[in-house]
Amino acid sequence: MIFARTERRTLRVAGGLALGTVLAFVGAATAVLLAHAGPGAGAPLLDAYIGRVARFTLLQATLSTLLSVLLAIPVARALARQRDFPGRVWIIRLSVVPLGLPALVAALGVIEIWGRQGVVNDLLGLAGLQNPVSVYGLAGILIAHVFFNLPLAARFLLAALDRIPAEYWLTSANLGMGGGAVFRLVEWPVIRRVLPGIAGLVFMLCATSFTIVLTLGGGPAATTIEVAIYQALRFDFDPQRAVLLAFLQILVTASLLWLISLFGHPPEEGMTAGRAIRRFDGRRRRVPDGLVILLFTLFTAAPLAATLVSGLSADLGRLALDPLLHRALLTSLAISFASACLSLAIALPIVLVPRLAETGDAGIATRLMGRALPAVGSLILLVPPVVVATGWFLVLRTFSETGRFAPAVITVLNALMALPFVVRVLEPAYRTHLSRTTRLALSLGVTGLHRLRWIDLPALKKPLLTAFAFAMALSLGDLGAVAIFGAEGFITLPWLLFSRMASYRTADAAGIALLLGVICLLLTLPSTTAERPTERQSADA
Amino acid sequence: MRKTLFSTIAALAVSLALPALAQEKTLTVYTYESFVAEWGPGPKVKEAFEKTCGCTVEWVGVADGVELLTRLKLEGEGTKADLVLGLDTNLITEAKATGLFEAHGLSPEGLTVPGGFSDDTFLPYDYGHFAVVYDSETLKTPPTSLKELVEGDPSQKIVIEDPRTSTPGLGLLLWVKSVYGDEAAGAWGKLKDRVLTVTPGWSEAYGLFTKGEAPMVLSYTTSPAYHVIAEQTERYKAAAFSEGHYVQIEVAGLTRTADDKDLARQFLTFMTGPDFQSIIPETNWMMPAAKTKDPLPAAFDALVKPEKTFLMSSDEVAANRKAWIDEWLAAMSAR
Numbered sequence: 001m002i003f004a005r006t007e008r009r010t011l012r013v014a015g016g017l018a019l020g021t022v023l024a025f026v027g028a029a030t031a032v033l034l035a036h037a038g039p040g041a042g043a044p045l046l047d048a049y050i051g052r053v054a055r056f057t058l059l060q061a062t063l064s065t066l067l068s069v070l071l072a073i074p075v076a077r078a079l080a081r082q083r084d085f086p087g088r089v090w091i092i093r094l095s096v097v098p099l100g101l102p103a104l105v106a107a108l109g110v111i112e113i114w115g116r117q118g119v120v121n122d123l124l125g126l127a128g129l130q131n132p133v134s135v136y137g138l139a140g141i142l143i144a145h146v147f148f149n150l151p152l153a154a155r156f157l158l159a160a161l162d163r164i165p166a167e168y169w170l171t172s173a174n175l176g177m178g179g180g181a182v183f184r185l186v187e188w189p190v191i192r193r194v195l196p197g198i199a200g201l202v203f204m205l206c207a208t209s210f211t212i213v214l215t216l217g218g219g220p221a222a223t224t225i226e227v228a229i230y231q232a233l234r235f236d237f238d239p240q241r242a243v244l245l246a247f248l249q250i251l252v253t254a255s256l257l258w259l260i261s262l263f264g265h266p267p268e269e270g271m272t273a274g275r276a277i278r279r280f281d282g283r284r285r286r287v288p289d290g291l292v293i294l295l296f297t298l299f300t301a302a303p304l305a306a307t308l309v310s311g312l313s314a315d316l317g318r319l320a321l322d323p324l325l326h327r328a329l330l331t332s333l334a335i336s337f338a339s340a341c342l343s344l345a346i347a348l349p350i351v352l353v354p355r356l357a358e359t360g361d362a363g364i365a366t367r368l369m370g371r372a373l374p375a376v377g378s379l380i381l382l383v384p385p386v387v388v389a390t391g392w393f394l395v396l397r398t399f400s401e402t403g404r405f406a407p408a409v410i411t412v413l414n415a416l417m418a419l420p421f422v423v424r425v426l427e428p429a430y431r432t433h434l435s436r437t438t439r440l441a442l443s444l445g446v447t448g449l450h451r452l453r454w455i456d457l458p459a460l461k462k463p464l465l466t467a468f469a470f471a472m473a474l475s476l477g478d479l480g481a482v483a484i485f486g487a488e489g490f491i492t493l494p495w496l497l498f499s500r501m502a503s504y505r506t507a508d509a510a511g512i513a514l515l516l517g518v519i520c521l522l523l524t525l526p527s528t529t530a531e532r533p534t535e536r537q538s539a540d541a
Numbered sequence: 542m543r544k545t546l547f548s549t550i551a552a553l554a555v556s557l558a559l560p561a562l563a564q565e566k567t568l569t570v571y572t573y574e575s576f577v578a579e580w581g582p583g584p585k586v587k588e589a590f591e592k593t594c595g596c597t598v599e600w601v602g603v604a605d606g607v608e609l610l611t612r613l614k615l616e617g618e619g620t621k622a623d624l625v626l627g628l629d630t631n632l633i634t635e636a637k638a639t640g641l642f643e644a645h646g647l648s649p650e651g652l653t654v655p656g657g658f659s660d661d662t663f664l665p666y667d668y669g670h671f672a673v674v675y676d677s678e679t680l681k682t683p684p685t686s687l688k689e690l691v692e693g694d695p696s697q698k699i700v701i702e703d704p705r706t707s708t709p710g711l712g713l714l715l716w717v718k719s720v721y722g723d724e725a726a727g728a729w730g731k732l733k734d735r736v737l738t739v740t741p742g743w744s745e746a747y748g749l750f751t752k753g754e755a756p757m758v759l760s761y762t763t764s765p766a767y768h769v770i771a772e773q774t775e776r777y778k779a780a781a782f783s784e785g786h787y788v789q790i791e792v793a794g795l796t797r798t799a800d801d802k803d804l805a806r807q808f809l810t811f812m813t814g815p816d817f818q819s820i821i822p823e824t825n826w827m828m829p830a831a832k833t834k835d836p837l838p839a840a841f842d843a844l845v846k847p848e849k850t851f852l853m854s855s856d857e858v859a860a861n862r863k864a865w866i867d868e869w870l871a872a873m874s875a876r
Contacts, residue, residue, distance in 0.1 A: 104745055107745075111749065115752070115754050116698075117753040117754055136738045214739065214740060215740045217739075219733065219736060219739050219874065220705075220870050234607050234611055235705060235862075237635075393615055394615055397615070398619075401621075484603075484612075499574055499575060501748065502575045502743070503575045503826075504826070506747075506751055
């Protein structure tokens, strides 16, 4: 028993609503597109080209995921151990920034470091190397994907490690456990529980990569299914083929995700008095940990620093007074705020209903919902936004002027795309929280809104704020559907950035990229400072 | 009292006049986004045309020319567009196949578009030749022909665009096809080693080029004019190729469902006239399709003027595009 009876009823309704919203939103778009036959309809879907593309998609996504996730383990362990590392909180904050940058901006940042004229080649040149090392090809794709996803994976792993009760560290120190034993007995069980989810998320992000794969891939041998979908919708204008390719993408990726999920393993939650975490094993590992953190920070921060430098060279004074920029900024903030709220609202039932379904007396409908919700909340990332947006354009066209609905469609679309991130932040946190507070809350009769207000919110403030920051950053950096609706006067920051870039104004574009990066960094402030006071309080106590 | 009477009459007069004002004609023009951007031709064109027509011009800007056609296909008969401005010649056949366009019935004089383009449905408003733009600081001896580009030193790289996703990419594909014909696959096989990377669109390619990643990029003969006029630098130049250059001609046409076809035709006439044409060079960074009021800025005089122009008919492009892209894919993907 985790929930009171009224809570159960509310949750079932909320779960139904969430599931209905997501399925209806995607389903309506898909149905309309399928009915809209293109001129090339009837051409075989699975030709040699698509076969090659699907193979490459899986290859680069698998390698990118392995690299990102395997590297994230030592990084997260080092960050968890060295709690007083100088600038630690800023290193953690930086991990959100790549998410809020349009892929092109990030790709250009990566190139400033790793490209032919980049810092790395300059250093190699100083070391006496004659010809620049070229990263264009699989190497470039992997570097860029690790740049995007290593910080993300490390952040999720760190959050999981931080949920280990402080008492464990005390005990392990008292028992005189060595590094190997701590890893095997304390850290690995926790890591193993969250790793499949993180790997799945990274895998989906890499499998659907578009701009990075083409720009850094060196040639059409590097093509993902997402590119084929885009091609089908644009030059070939064959909506049916686009939808079928999207199904193929979901099928291929989901089967791999299912394999990954087999490695998952629900943990045993430990009770804690909520004391501050002190890592007694941190002192003797200071040098190797410091080195790991330093390398990680260099790798992540260097392309961001390059973006910062080119942004500073823009005429920021003129940009700051640009009324168009003000409008784009307000629009972007409004849309990303709304979509982050919506994303959280849909994510809560996705996190809670499966818990409800675990209880013995749950009905068959609840059980089904408990299975369907997490699957939908995760696989949504594989649905190409351009397909859904095009579908909704067709739906809305029959009602009225499409331009008026553009903000609403983009808000919902962004909220859905952020769901996998939000769920992965909230799910483990909620699981731990419920196991620690449920019995007490129910025995005290604190249920419903009271429970939410007095028990859940204070304890989950940090993950909620983190999830919110992720969702908002994702939405801020998304060019997505704006291009399809193209309504006059509807301008977002990424749209303005691309528009400046398309008319030679690269300096302006760099300035806007800098603005996006700064906003994303600011977004992380509430979630990372929230931990501070409680930590200090308990440390002082 | 008299004052009250006067203001009543005035109020009455205003309220009678208002509906007339509100009913002022609106011309809805679908175009691509950079045309209507604040520094693009859109705002000036709107101002100039509204002075003469007693109407309001309403722009709807989508990402680019291809998106423009997609948008029309999605909207079909229900489209709000009176005019569509910004398709290029390669898209004409497909655009006509939608059945949404109507013959313009105009015969403007003084069109100076190369390649002898003329069409009963679409009128040109500007053009640009594709060209390899190079950084004169890092590349001292640029290629002087497509053959030299294809066979030159593979360590001197070029960034090109993808014909599957962008118009310049398709332009290069057609250019190579025009010059090499059946040998095109072989040419791509050689050029492949010089290609640093193939980007989804022009912005990515040009961004890589200006960051110094490659000394060459596929762009337009007009690109250097932007750098001269807006940035006062002659660093970036277009290479003149002896075989000739492929041209991109941008066109506009009126829809069958236009509310006021006379007004739409009036715009098309205005479009080929000197007021509109004078706005184009320094806002759209393309060559005007007809006479301008004043001579072009000096920076435009200094540009590469191709002696020979390649232009395939849009029927030929529509019929072969898929096969040629497959050929390109095979040649570029080979190891």
